[in-house]
Amino acid sequence: MNKLDKDYQDLLYKVMEEGSTRDDRTGTGTLSLFGTQIRHNMADGFPLLTSKKMAWKTMQAELKWFLKGETNIKPLLEDNCNIWTGDAYKKFNKYFEDKGEEVGICQNGFSNHIKANDDFAKKWGELGPIYGKQWRKWRNYDSDYYDHDQIKELVSNLTKDPYSRRHLVSAWNVGDLERMTLPPCHYAFQCYVNEGKLSLMWQQRSADLFLGVPFNIASYGLLLKLLAYETGLQEGELIGNFGDTHLYSNHLLATREQLKRTAPELPTVSISKCNILEGEFEVELNDYNPLPAIKAPLSN
Numbered sequence: 001m002n003k004l005d006k007d008y009q010d011l012l013y014k015v016m017e018e019g020s021t022r023d024d025r026t027g028t029g030t031l032s033l034f035g036t037q038i039r040h041n042m043a044d045g046f047p048l049l050t051s052k053k054m055a056w057k058t059m060q061a062e063l064k065w066f067l068k069g070e071t072n073i074k075p076l077l078e079d080n081c082n083i084w085t086g087d088a089y090k091k092f093n094k095y096f097e098d099k100g101e102e103v104g105i106c107q108n109g110f111s112n113h114i115k116a117n118d119d120f121a122k123k124w125g126e127l128g129p130i131y132g133k134q135w136r137k138w139r140n141y142d143s144d145y146y147d148h149d150q151i152k153e154l155v156s157n158l159t160k161d162p163y164s165r166r167h168l169v170s171a172w173n174v175g176d177l178e179r180m181t182l183p184p185c186h187y188a189f190q191c192y193v194n195e196g197k198l199s200l201m202w203q204q205r206s207a208d209l210f211l212g213v214p215f216n217i218a219s220y221g222l223l224l225k226l227l228a229y230e231t232g233l234q235e236g237e238l239i240g241n242f243g244d245t246h247l248y249s250n251h252l253l254a255t256r257e258q259l260k261r262t263a264p265e266l267p268t269v270s271i272s273k274c275n276i277l278e279g280e281f282e283v284e285l286n287d288y289n290p291l292p293a294i295k296a297p298l299s300n
Contacts, residue, residue, distance in 0.1 A: 002263055004217075007039070009263075012258065016247065019247065020032055028299045029249040030247060033245045035243065039237060040237065040239075042236060042238060045265065047217050049290070050263045051258055051290070053290040054293075056285055058080075058081045059222070060222070061081040062084075063222055067135070067276060068136075069136030070132045071126060071133050074115065074125045077125075082111070085111055087127065090300050091181050130181065130182065131184060134171040134172075138150055154167055155276065155277065158233070159232075163193060167192065168188060170188040171184040171188065172184055184205075185204055185205060185207070185208075189203070191227065197235065199224075200237075200238055202240055204243065209246060210248070210251040210296055216240065221238050226281055250296065254294045254295070263290075265287075267288035268287060270284045270286060
């Protein structure tokens, strides 16, 4: 078994055995631990779990969406990526329920309306100033509304001053939180250069351990790889720090299934095109031979 999957399965087991039963905003209920970590040496392979098949294309679509500074779900739906649809639909539902009116449209119908109707998409597909807005256009209200492009600044500073301790990108903009459909779960990441190797550590306040965390690991692993390619650095270590680390109560059977598995080796990823400032890249996943996917419901 590869070390990443083993470490991840060890964390699943730890939360199963030691987690406290807690209520949560979705009403589902969780087992939760506070303060956990995953570390991965990028030289050991690309961090895409093999103990279950992962949605590789979906993860890429979301990362491109972040890097382009997008905050509307329409481009995601056009890429067949539905991971934010539930949050947008929940907001849509709440608007009509608060008015005492029937919604009159299911989530699939809602998605079809977003894709087909630009006016509908502009009103109901918008999630507010979430990740992409903060990464690419953090608003400075004291300087004639100047926007900070944190990704552009990061790439520039990694090149000009690699040993700086300020290679940090934040999505936790306190002044914008109330305007976001969902406050950032992975709210900041920091880069570190040593001996020509780039490492990346991200911070996550809320970690859906079965569904979300494997996705986050792969996404930040790909971001590290793209940043290293863009800046001419080698790839170092990927580190994830998690606050509320939880398993939803309706994920426990799926978790037990994954804990029984012995994972194949990790794949590799090669980059053929990369323009991180435009949010464009082309990558190829090699030697990915995962065990079958394990389905579990997403709690919004």
